[in-house]
Amino acid sequence: MTESSMKHWCVLKVASNKEDQVRDTLDRKIKAENLTDIIGRLLVPRERVKKVKAGQQKVAENKTYPGYVFVEMELNSDGTIPERAWYVFKETAGAGDFIGHKNKPERMAAKEVEKLIADAEKPEAGPAVKVEFLKGDPVKVREGPFENFEGTVDEIFPDKGMVRVIVTIFGRATPLELEYWQLEKVQ
Numbered sequence: 001m002t003e004s005s006m007k008h009w010c011v012l013k014v015a016s017n018k019e020d021q022v023r024d025t026l027d028r029k030i031k032a033e034n035l036t037d038i039i040g041r042l043l044v045p046r047e048r049v050k051k052v053k054a055g056q057q058k059v060a061e062n063k064t065y066p067g068y069v070f071v072e073m074e075l076n077s078d079g080t081i082p083e084r085a086w087y088v089f090k091e092t093a094g095a096g097d098f099i100g101h102k103n104k105p106e107r108m109a110a111k112e113v114e115k116l117i118a119d120a121e122k123p124e125a126g127p128a129v130k131v132e133f134l135k136g137d138p139v140k141v142r143e144g145p146f147e148n149f150e151g152t153v154d155e156i157f158p159d160k161g162m163v164r165v166i167v168t169i170f171g172r173a174t175p176l177e178l179e180y181w182q183l184e185k186v187q
Contacts, residue, residue: 007040009113010105012069012089013096019044022094023069029088038085040072045120050161069095070108070116079104133163138186141165146176150186 014022023042030039045064076082080103081089089095098105108116133139137153151167154175163180166173 007072007074009108009116010071010073010075011099011108012071012105013099014067014069015094015096016067018094019063019066019069022092025092026069026071026088026095029092033084033088035085035088038074038082039088041070042072043070043116043120044068045070045116047119064119071098075105075107079107081105133180133183133185139163139165139183140186141167141176141178141182142184143182144178146178149176151176156180 012022023044026039026042030036030042046061047064049060049062050058073085074082081098086103089098100106133153133156135153135155139151139153141147141149141151146167149167149169151165153163154166155164157163157177161180162177163183165176165178165183167176168174
């Protein structure tokens with residue numbers, strides 16, 4: 001495979017909250033126009049996240065890169081988009097320009113592509129819990145037997161959705177393991 005016939009990953013800017021619609025429309029047009037030799041995969045990466053509100057767990061799917069569709073395609077030897085492929089992107093509602101200059105999209109770095117594909121193809125092991133604390137953050141317990149106690153985040157266990165907090169009880173530093181939704185950041 002020569003350099004000019006190799007497919008590269010590029011980033012297409014799209015209208016907010018229209019990523020899936022643009023991807024599906026492009027996919028149909030690519031097949032209808034017989035452009036599968038030039039344009040390969042179209043990705044809208046997602047992550048599954050557990051959110052807890054008022055003690056209720058919900059699983060949400062968040063777009064990892066809102067406002068973008070990742071496109072694997074062949075570029076001309078000068079780095080431009082082949083003309084017949086260019087029109088497919090320009091004539092798709094919600095699709096904007098590629099990141100780069102005019103008709104010359106910037107190619108993604110190999111490391112970025114590896115991460116993108118690994119994230120897209122990783123097995124659905126269950127959603128990760130989104131923990132919004134860092135080690136050393138000052139926090140306040142907002143629920144449970146230690147309500148209104150203030151402490152510092154010591155360790156985070158994202159797989160369990162737990163946070164170890166060091167609070168002072170009777171003048172002694174005491175570690176507590178709490179669910180992350182029982183805590184709030186202190187400013």
